[in-house]
Amino acid sequence: MKKIIGKTKLFMDTIVDIKVVTSKSLEETEASINRAFDFFREVERTCSRFSLDSELMKVCKQINKPVAVSPLLFEPLKFALEVAKWTNGLFDPTVGQIMENVGFNQHYLTEELIQNNTSKKVTYSDISLNEEDKTILLKKPLVIDLGAVAKGFAIDLAVNELRQFDGFIVNAGGDLYAGGLDELGDKWKIGIQHPQNKENIIHTLEISNMAICTSGSYERKSGLKPGIHHIINPKNKKSPTELISCSIIAPYAMMADAFSTTCFLMGRKKGLTLLEEVGLEGILISSDLQIYHKGVDTIDY
The missing domain is CATH 3.10.520.10 (ApbE-like domains)
Incomplete structure (x- = not known):
């Protein structure tokens, strides 16, 4: 008999809710849901602009030096740069410093004015990726913001874990993926x-x-x-x-x-x-x- 099993946790400054439609055991289902949550934890740890210890912010400290990074950082940044190039920079992951200058410096609800620490204009073209070596090179001092891709990336990784179920929803603060069908088959x-x-x-x-x-x-x-x-x-x-x-x-x-x-x-x-x-x-x-x-x-x- 199919049933809905769900769990809720807090990641990326938002409530992440996962529900699955399944006939599997509670133990097996919850183990898979927990593995799906783990992707949010890892993407946040890797891609957060709001943690100086994140892999992203450590890269931002290295200028004119190729830095080898994990796929959890390389892939969303690669996609963000592709969209930036396609939109001629209207969408631009180097917007991080601008975000910090208007107060979004610790999380999106933080209001603390930070003075610009770089006077040079920067754009997505100041980031160079090496696909073969999986390295990132910053040509100028800049702050990368992956806020427009990281949550979606985490959702997609969680979805891959949950595809075994008849239906599921991964909802991260209103951004979501709905897989399969609900408990009524709709x-x-x-x-x-x-x-x-x-x-x-x-x-x-x-x-x-x-x-x-x-x-x-x-x-x-x-x-x-x-x-x-x-x-x-x-x-x-x-x-x-x-x-x-x-x-x-x-x-x-x-x-x-x-x-x-x-x-x-x-x-x-x-x-x-x-x-x-x-x-x-x-x-x-x-x-x-x-x-x-x-x-x-x-x-x-």
Whole structure:
């Protein structure tokens, strides 16, 4: 008989909830769920900008010197740089110093002004990767931020552990992957949070074997810089205001994670064009709560 078994833990400054639909034993199921949680712990330990002991921040201390790194750092950074190149730097993992300068220096809810410790303009082109040796070389002093890919990367790693089950959901603070079918044999019904009323759902949709990730301006704002939230355009150092929420559906969570940020930065028109070009689906909500769909069949809630 199939049943739902779930566990919840805190990683990456967010609640991670894993549920599986299974006929396996409780012991076997919980062991697999715990291994899935381990990926969040390892990705956070490796990719966090908020820990000076993380592998990421240790790399940021090495300038003009190739540094060999683990796959847990190399792979998400490689993907982030590919998106950066594709968007001509609108999406840019070197935005870390800008984030720190507006107060996001320990975690996204921290407000402590940090003075810029580098006067040189930096971009993604100041990072060089060596695929063969798995090394990273920084050409200038800079701070890498993987906030737009690391959570999705951790979700994807957890998903690989859970594919043995008939159905499962890995939900990390609203960014999630829904695998297989629910306990009734139906697609998973996923709610999109209302940007202004967090207790309410503005839309629901049905997905299976897909990820959905949301970028929004309504939760993480800088109290030090008016009008600034945690999504910042690296070119003008401002936060876009046209959209208030951007949810992207993709085969992988890291892809959905990165493109939700990218579409938010681009705005409605360019964002919808981007989704058309890359063949992804999405729900974009403007600051006046107009909803724009691209290839998504939503259900009124």
